[in-house]
Amino acid sequence: MARSPTTSDVFNAVAEVQRRQILTLLAGSELSVNDLAERLELRQPAVSKHLRVLKEVELVQVRGVGQQRLYSLNAAALKPINDWASTFQSLWTGRLDRLEAHLAEMSAQQQGEDL
Amino acid sequence: MARSPTTSDVFNAVAEVQRRQILTLLAGSELSVNDLAERLELRQPAVSKHLRVLKEVELVQVRGVGQQRLYSLNAAALKPINDWASTFQSLWTGRLDRLEAHLAEMSAQQQGEDL
């Protein structure tokens, strides 16, 4: 099996730096492909391709305004990432919750064991 | 330029489903490669490779216990993802904060413009 397509889910879509950058830019305002290309210092086709990926996973939407196509962010599509990462939040903040036990065990084990 | 290596950053490392799964499993307790292979229904070498990636981006740590190597989660390495995703949080929750203005502009524009 090969690497999962970038369009397979939001995690894959967002793995690419430029695409994350695009989302950040779109958080400020809706922009056209050329707007984005200029700010990212990429050629227009490259940006079009990134936008295609982002659109397929519903991270962006387009609306046509005359000759232009204005892309805007659909931040809600990022929720799965936030949700997933939040799952682990207690593990790096002070609150250890259910992990407390596990960590306690580990350090106890380490002391009891050899080293 | 080709796709970024999975080891280039946490976002790329976490793009792969099996690797996310591994992190989830390790959140429960430290596990050996074979433990993981069994639960993921993957062959041991496949899991070893995933762990290598996760280790390179510091998402996991190993400690040798005799013949075994026990992998554990380093949740702190996920913080960048959480931080990044959180940036957009206001856009999908009720609180619009600084984006309020932007959205207001947009809808105003849409009404004022043609459609």
Place this chain on the structure above:
DNA sequence: CTATTATATTCCCATATCGGAATATAAATC
């Protein structure tokens, strides 16, 4: 030293990428 067990590495292949160049399509303007 020779199993045996646990893990890592190498080799392979099908697949997909990202970007640039060139080209096609779309929409507005003359």
Place this chain on the structure above:
DNA sequence: GATTTATATTCCGATATGGGAATATAATAG
């Protein structure tokens, strides 16, 4: 309709993947 402007698509190449099979390495037990 021809031209200009904005965008999308196609073709290409270098690169990397993820998994299996086979093999190498590590560590413990006999």
